[in-house]
Each structure stands twice: as C-alpha cells, then as structure tokens.
Amino acid sequence: MLMAKLLSVPLRALSGRRYTWDNIMHLRSTMPSKRIVLLGGGNVGSHLARACSSLSGYSLIWHYERRKGMLLTDIPRDADLYIFALTDTALESVWQEMPSTGGVWIHVSGSTPLDSLTKYHADGAVLYPLQTFSRNRDIEWKHVPLYYEGHEEARLLAEALSTHTAFASSEGRRKLHLAAVLACNYSNYLVTLAEEYLSAEGFEAKTLLPLLRETFQKLEALPASEAQTGPAIRGDRTIVEQHKALLSGDTLAVYTLLAEQLLSRSKR
Amino acid sequence: MLMAKLLSVPLRALSGRRYTWDNIMHLRSTMPSKRIVLLGGGNVGSHLARACSSLSGYSLIWHYERRKGMLLTDIPRDADLYIFALTDTALESVWQEMPSTGGVWIHVSGSTPLDSLTKYHADGAVLYPLQTFSRNRDIEWKHVPLYYEGHEEARLLAEALSTHTAFASSEGRRKLHLAAVLACNYSNYLVTLAEEYLSAEGFEAKTLLPLLRETFQKLEALPASEAQTGPAIRGDRTIVEQHKALLSGDTLAVYTLLAEQLLSRSKR
Structure with missing residues (x-):
C-alpha cells in the first residue's frame, strides 16, 4: 500500500512523460531481460539452465557444455551474467581460458572463495545453492537455500530464484x-x-x-x-x-x- | 466372494445351531480378545502399549515397567501373549526372573535369536518392527514392516498391526x-x-x-x-x-x- 501510494505521485522522466504505477508496471514487464550465459552441463548446470530459462527478468542466451564440443571462444561477450556451474577443479582452468567479457561473473561452488574468481574478472560474485541436484529430479528452486557473496547481481538473481536467501562469506x-x-x-x-x-x-x-x-x-x-x-x-x-x-x-x-x-x- | 459362498453353506456347531456368514461375523465381534501383558516402558514398549490398547481382537491387560517399581511376580499368569519390549541386554535377565505362565512369549528385538527365548518358554515367537521409535512421535503401525518368527501368534499380531509383514529367520x-x-x-x-x-x-x-x-x-x-x-x-x-x-x-x-x-x- 505504501509503495502504491508513493508511486501514485507522478514521476517526471527525462522525456517529460508522467509515470504512474500502472505505467511503471508496464515498463517493468517490457524491460529488457538480463542476458545469462551459463557454463556447465552437470547436475547443477542443467537444473540452473531450466530455472533461468523461465525466470522473470532474465533470459538464458547461451548454455555452454564442453562435452557438446562447444568452444569458449564462441561465447557471447555482451551478456549481463556469466554463471559458472562447474566442478571446483574445472573453475580455475576455465577462467584462465575465458575470453574477456562485460557483465558479472558468478560461480556456484560451496568451496571456491570469491577472490579466486575476482582475480580473473573484477565484477565477480558467488551464488551457492545448499542443495543436492540429480539430473532427473525436478527441484523447487523457491525452497532452495541460496547464499550470495560479492557483486549485487548475485543477490538479485538469488532473490529471483528462491525465497530462502542469505549472505555468506567465502569462509562461511x-x-x-x-x-x-x-x-x-x-x-x-x-x-x-x-x-x-x-x-x-x-x-x-x-x-x-x-x-x-x-x-x-x-x-x-x-x-x-x-x-x-x-x-x-x-x-x-x-x-x-x-x-x-x-x-x-x-x-x-x-x-x-x-x-x-x-x-x-x-x-x- | 468365494469365502462368502463357502460360508453360506450352513455349518452345524456342537449346539446344533446353524451358523451363517452374518452369525459368524457377529461371533467374531463378540469373541473374547486375546489378553496381552506387555513388558517394557522404553520407546518401543510405549508405542506398542498404545497400539495394543486399541487393536481389534486384543486387549492390553498389564503394562509392566520396572522403573515404576512394578514386580515381575505380580504379573498376571493367564494372559494369551507376553510381549517383551526390552533391550537385548535386559531380555535374558527378565526371562530368568519371570514366573511360569501360560500363553505365548514374544520378543521384539532385531538381534536376539528365537532360541534364546524358547529356552525359557517353549511357546516363543519374535515380532520385529523394522522402524525407529521416539517417545513423542506417533507411529503409523500399518506402515511399519514387521518380521515374525516362531509361534503363529506373532504372525497374527503382526497382521493385526501392519499391512507390511513377512517371515524372517533369526539370522535374517x-x-x-x-x-x-x-x-x-x-x-x-x-x-x-x-x-x-x-x-x-x-x-x-x-x-x-x-x-x-x-x-x-x-x-x-x-x-x-x-x-x-x-x-x-x-x-x-x-x-x-x-x-x-x-x-x-x-x-x-x-x-x-x-x-x-x-x-x-x-x-x-
């Protein structure tokens, strides 16, 4: 109610057009989605791919799986988020090979510290799902506890996916x-x-x-x-x-x- | 249907009275319950006490708990079933102290062989629930797998309690x-x-x-x-x-x- 009240005060944008609550809702629904490149075709990667494909405000534009013979050099450079759903041992070697891109890089590992990633890409973050994933079982993402760290985009993505989100340091x-x-x-x-x-x-x-x-x-x-x-x-x-x-x-x-x-x- | 058909053939009892299916159902409902003495006030004992109290065809007439200061010598001697829901280490010493009784003795342990019991009382049996019991949690007995061995009464009690029953040898x-x-x-x-x-x-x-x-x-x-x-x-x-x-x-x-x-x- 408070939110609606605040927003019923007309806002003046650069165009001079008046924005009301209805207008803003419409704007949001036509806002460009954040473009996601997802790397990894394992248990977590395939579940994240399904989740990100249907997530409001996001669109999965590229799903990289090495075993499908894809090349890192073909990855789009202009995505908003690059999510690395790889084993801990693969992360470092993939980051070394990655082309330079814009956007935020996010890994999903429980054990790799944030600074291992920010060495390679300054806008880094972590989104750690405290859950076990099996290829052929659906996951209700809204019940998965998600721990974020680093760039704000990880928190926003966590909150889009789940109702159980919290900050955790690399050590935690x-x-x-x-x-x-x-x-x-x-x-x-x-x-x-x-x-x-x-x-x-x-x-x-x-x-x-x-x-x-x-x-x-x-x-x-x-x-x-x-x-x-x-x-x-x-x-x-x-x-x-x-x-x-x-x-x-x-x-x-x-x-x-x-x-x-x-x-x-x-x-x- | 076959059963009903067989039973619709009038049966002649000693009294000369004709028994039909309806009569037999009535007889069953007024048959005296099997009288149970239950020994043990631990997790399994307290759950069994609750189950046996409301079990059709059975009545719990005595629930012995040593810690309540009860004496083995006061136990009714004329029950149909004596159920020993005691730890493995207590079973042998209680059997040594038990007064001689009629009826069938049944223990509920996974690890004590049947012949440890039949040494003390020839009509012996085992009814082993493959379940974990905690004092303050209700158990749905009909879903508890029950393994029986020895005297027929253990199988009958198992089938009255649960829909998952099977024979298991002491070794199994x-x-x-x-x-x-x-x-x-x-x-x-x-x-x-x-x-x-x-x-x-x-x-x-x-x-x-x-x-x-x-x-x-x-x-x-x-x-x-x-x-x-x-x-x-x-x-x-x-x-x-x-x-x-x-x-x-x-x-x-x-x-x-x-x-x-x-x-x-x-x-x-």
Whole structure:
C-alpha cells in the first residue's frame, strides 16, 4: 500500500512523460531481460539452465557444455551474467581460458572463495545453492537455500530464484558445504553400504525405506542428537560386536568407527 | 466372494445351531480378545502399549515397567501373549526372573535369536518392527514392516498391526537390523555431527533441513549409489583436504574415513 501510494505521485522522466504505477508496471514487464550465459552441463548446470530459462527478468542466451564440443571462444561477450556451474577443479582452468567479457561473473561452488574468481574478472560474485541436484529430479528452486557473496547481481538473481536467501562469506560458505557433505553425501553413502549389504544377503535393497522416512522426518522436529536410537547409543556392545562379525572390508571399517564414537557418547 | 459362498453353506456347531456368514461375523465381534501383558516402558514398549490398547481382537491387560517399581511376580499368569519390549541386554535377565505362565512369549528385538527365548518358554515367537521409535512421535503401525518368527501368534499380531509383514529367520532378522543401524542410526549420527559443527560455527543447526529432505526423497526413487553426489565421489581431493583442515577429533575421523572410501569409488 505504501509503495502504491508513493508511486501514485507522478514521476517526471527525462522525456517529460508522467509515470504512474500502472505505467511503471508496464515498463517493468517490457524491460529488457538480463542476458545469462551459463557454463556447465552437470547436475547443477542443467537444473540452473531450466530455472533461468523461465525466470522473470532474465533470459538464458547461451548454455555452454564442453562435452557438446562447444568452444569458449564462441561465447557471447555482451551478456549481463556469466554463471559458472562447474566442478571446483574445472573453475580455475576455465577462467584462465575465458575470453574477456562485460557483465558479472558468478560461480556456484560451496568451496571456491570469491577472490579466486575476482582475480580473473573484477565484477565477480558467488551464488551457492545448499542443495543436492540429480539430473532427473525436478527441484523447487523457491525452497532452495541460496547464499550470495560479492557483486549485487548475485543477490538479485538469488532473490529471483528462491525465497530462502542469505549472505555468506567465502569462509562461511565453505563451512556450510562441509556440514552438507557430512550430513547428506555421507548419509547417502551409508545407505549405499546398507543397500549393497541387503542385496548381497538376498533382501530387497529398498527394504529400509519406511525406516529411512521416519528417521529423516524426525529431524524436522528434533535435534539429531535427541533423535539418536540404536544399540551403540544404548551402550549395547554385545550387539555391536555381533554386527561387526557379520561385516568385512569398507563396511566393517565404517560400522566400527561410528559404533565406537556412539558407544563413547552412550550414557550407560 | 468365494469365502462368502463357502460360508453360506450352513455349518452345524456342537449346539446344533446353524451358523451363517452374518452369525459368524457377529461371533467374531463378540469373541473374547486375546489378553496381552506387555513388558517394557522404553520407546518401543510405549508405542506398542498404545497400539495394543486399541487393536481389534486384543486387549492390553498389564503394562509392566520396572522403573515404576512394578514386580515381575505380580504379573498376571493367564494372559494369551507376553510381549517383551526390552533391550537385548535386559531380555535374558527378565526371562530368568519371570514366573511360569501360560500363553505365548514374544520378543521384539532385531538381534536376539528365537532360541534364546524358547529356552525359557517353549511357546516363543519374535515380532520385529523394522522402524525407529521416539517417545513423542506417533507411529503409523500399518506402515511399519514387521518380521515374525516362531509361534503363529506373532504372525497374527503382526497382521493385526501392519499391512507390511513377512517371515524372517533369526539370522535374517539380525542382518536386517544391522543394515538398519548402518543406514539410519549412523546417518542420524552424521547429522548430529553436522548440526554440532554448524552450531559451533554460528549457524542454525537446522540449516540443512531442505537439503536433508531432498537427499532422502531421492532415495524413494533411486538406488543410493546412483544418488551419490559431493566432492569425494567426484574425485575432488582438494576440497576433501580443505574440509579436513577445518575439522578435528571424532568429526575429522568420520569425515576422513568416509571420504577415502568414496574417493576410491570415484570414477575420476
């Protein structure tokens, strides 16, 4: 309401034409979109490509994927945003090869600091999605936590994509990424080990689904430390030793380490 | 239909009275419930107590909880089912102390074999819920996978509680339990470590919730091995080493072991 009231005061532009709220809305809808060049065809890149294609105020003009035989030298030089959705190891080498362009360069990595980018292009920024992306699963971008740093354009793009946005320094972002790896990538690996074990023992790999559902629904409401159950946190070393006797190799090593740590947290 | 047809043939009981389908349905609804004595006031025990209290065809007549100062010698001797929802370490000592009773004894442990129970009471059985229970969270029993073994009464109770029931041998049950511990108890522990790390670094502990949601929703559709993402499976040792430099103690040990195993699975 306040906004509408302010804007109902006629504004005089250079042309001398009077701008009312309606006029301004119309102007906005016909404003030229910010032109995006997106580099990267991996999990994050392909999801970002889909999101940027339908984002109000933005248009994806070029989607570079090295494996499609595209050349960096063919990239349009006059885009507003260049988004680098590449692995951390590829970022530096691509920046070295990049032609000089206008616009703002933005990377999306959790672990690469902003100044690694601004060495190559002064107008640099970071837009880090704290989410896991798989090629064939849709992502609701509006629920993805997005952390921005550097040039203002990263914040604006974040706010166009999601309702969960915040600033994070390069150091903070690295810590968020670390926690995400520990909680999510490594949990997924534990489930991999369990599914492989079940399959080898003649059970359906997905036998654990109802249990997984409840395990992770609990975390919506409880600190993980309070949701902890199982033989190790109960201090039941006998069961732990019985389980270890059934295992070998990598799975035994993982079971043993985590059990010992939980036993040492047990109150019994 | 076949059932109704068979039952529409009048059956002659000892009384000489004719039983039709309607009569039988009426008889069933007035049949005396099976009387349950439940031992154990922990997470599983309290959830089972609630479930058994409202289960058609059953009635919970006694809920024994040692911490309430109840005595085993006061337990009714004439129940149909005695359910032992106790930790593995408590089971044997309680069975040694139990008065001799009629009925069927059932334990609910993933790891205690059936013959540990039948040593004490010949009519023994197991009913193992492959689920995690927390005191203050409701459980939809009909979705809990229940594995039975031994006396027929365990299967009947399983089928009264849930639509996901199956036989499992003592050995199979121990393996299911092991896989559950690995995938769920230990994942929860990884989330604990991540939440503790985030809190110590000044972030909200629950910052990872949207990421956790997606991580575990993916497992509904994909084998965990295909859902794997993160620096280690990408073969990015540089990021792994950067993360390790931020950690110490137990969390460092966990991060290191899981990263090394994932790096060795990396295709790069």
